[in-house]
Amino acid sequence: MGPGLSQAAPGTRRGGATTLLGLALALAATSAAAVLFGRYPEPGFMPLSSLSSDPMAWNVFSLIRVPRVLGAILTGATLGAAGCAFQLVFANPLVDAGFLGVSQGASFGAALALLAGGGSALLFGSTFAFALAALALTGFMAARIRFGGAVLRLVLSGMAVSAFFSAAVSAIKYGADPTNKLPEISYWLMGGLAGSGWARLLLAAPVALLSLAFLVATRWRTTLLSLEEATAASLGSRPALERTLTLGFAAAGVAAVTALAGPVTWVGLIVPHASRLVLGGDGAATIPASALLGALFVVACDAVARGAFPGELPLGIVTAFAGTVAFFALLLRRRLPGGRA
C-alpha cells in the first residue's frame, strides 16, 4: 500500500470526495472573505454592518466586488479544469492552453479591439473570436502535417500559430500610439479583472460554464485519452472525435475567461500539478479538483491584486509570482507530479 491509500478500498486514493468537499468549503470561505476585502471604506475587511448603513459600501459590494469575485471563480475554475484536460489529452504534464495558440490568439484579438477603440462588447467578441480562430488554425495546420502522431502534429502547429500571433501582437504594439493605446494594450496583456463587472461577467459565463460542465462530465473519458491511441480505441473510445471535442470545449472556456480577465498565466499549468500531487493521475478526481483549486487560487490572487496595496496590481503578475513560487515548492518536494519517475 502506497501513501494516501485507504484500507477499506484497496487501490483507490483516500478521500477523493473528502478532498473535493474540503476544496469546495475553502473556496466558499475564501470567496466570502474576498467580497468583504478591499480598500473601501478603509483597507482590510468591510464590516458587515456598513452594507446596510453605507449606500456607497453596498454599491462597492454589489456592483464591483461580487461580480469580480464571481469572475475570479469562473476564470480560475475554467483555467484549472481546461489545463488539466489539456494535460490529459496531450499525455504531457507541461502543456496548457498556450500550446494550441489559444492564449496568443486571444491576446491578438484584444490588442486589435483596443487599437480600434471599441467598447467592451467588441473587446470581448474579438478576444473570443481570435482565440477560437487560433485553435482552428492549429487544427487545420495539424491535419496537413504529413508526419508524426496526432498529438505531435497539434503541438508543432500550435507552437507555430502561437509564435505567429505573438509576432502580430508585437506588430500592433509597435504601431500603437504610445501615449494612450500602447499602455492600454500593455496593461490588458498583464491580465486582470479590474474592468470586469456584471455585464462582462454575463458575456463570459455561458460559454465558460458550458465548457466546465462538459469537462467535468467527460472527466473519466478524457483520462482514457491520455493512454496510447490504440489502447483508448480498444476501450471503446473514439480518440480523434473525443480529443477534438475536449480540446474544443476546453479552448472555448479558456477563450471566454481570457476575454473576461485577460491572459491569467500559470493557473492552467500549476493547478493540475497540485491536484495530481494529492489525488494521483485519474482525471475523474483531478479535473473537478483542478476547477475548485483554480478558482480558490485566482480568488485569493485577485484579492491580493486589488486589496493588498494602495494601487491595484495586474492579476496576471500576482498569479505568475504565486504560481512560480508554488511550482518551485512542488519541484523541490518530489519528482514532477504525475510524470514518469
Added chain:
Amino acid sequence: MLRFDSVGFSYKGSRAPALDGFSLEAEPGRVMAVLGPNGCGKSTALGIAAGWLKPSSGSFRNSGKASFLPQSERLAYAFTCLEYASFGRAPHLAWLGTPGPRDRELALAALARVGMEGKAGTPITALSGGELQLVRIARALAQDSPWMILDEPTDMLDPGHAVTVGSTIVALAAAGTGILLSTHDLAFALSVADEAALVKDGRVLATGPAAGILDPARLGGLYGVPFGMATVPAPLHAAAGTGR
C-alpha cells in the same frame, strides 16, 4: 471466428504495403501465435484484429469485441494499478459513466489473476517493466471480451512472469476466450499456442498446429538464420491440466 480474408494495409506515406494478401483464421477458445521477423506485419495484423486499423483492401471479420495490448504504451500519469486496470471496464460503461464498486471489484479480480492484487494501490510509474506488463494484461482481462489481442505479451518479462502470463493465457482460452498473440519467443509460443502462423513480408507463409509448424526448416526460412531442436519443458496447458 476471427477471419482475415486477403487483407492489404498500407501506412500513410509508406510505399511498401505492411500487409499484402494476408489471410488467417482464428477460433474461439484457441490460442493463435503469429510469428515472423521484425517489420513483417505482425503488429499491423494485430492492430486490424483489435479494430484499431482498418484494412485498405480485402476483408476482416470478427465474431465479437476484442481487448488489445499494444506492444508499447504511453503512460504519462501515475494511475494506481487498480485505476489502470479499471480502464478495462470502459466498454461496459455508459458514455459519461465512471467505474463503480462492481467495476473496481472486477478490476481487482483481474489483478489477482496475474498475482498483482497486492500492488492495487501502487502507482504504475513505480512498477518494474515486468510488473507493468502484468498490470496491462490485467487491464485487458478486466475488459472481459470474447477475444484478446496481445502484441508481444512476454516482452520485458523474466521467465517467472512469462510463465504467469502463459498460464493466464492458457486458462483464458480453456474458458472460451479466443487469443491472437504475436511473439518472438519461440519457446513461449510452443508452450501456449494451439496454432501458429508464420508471417513474412505482409503475408502468411504457413499456418497449422504450433507443435507441427514450428520446425527448424520453416523457422530457418522465416528468420534467415539456422535453427536446431532442443527439448523444452512440458507445454503449459498440459501442466495446467486443461487436457488440450
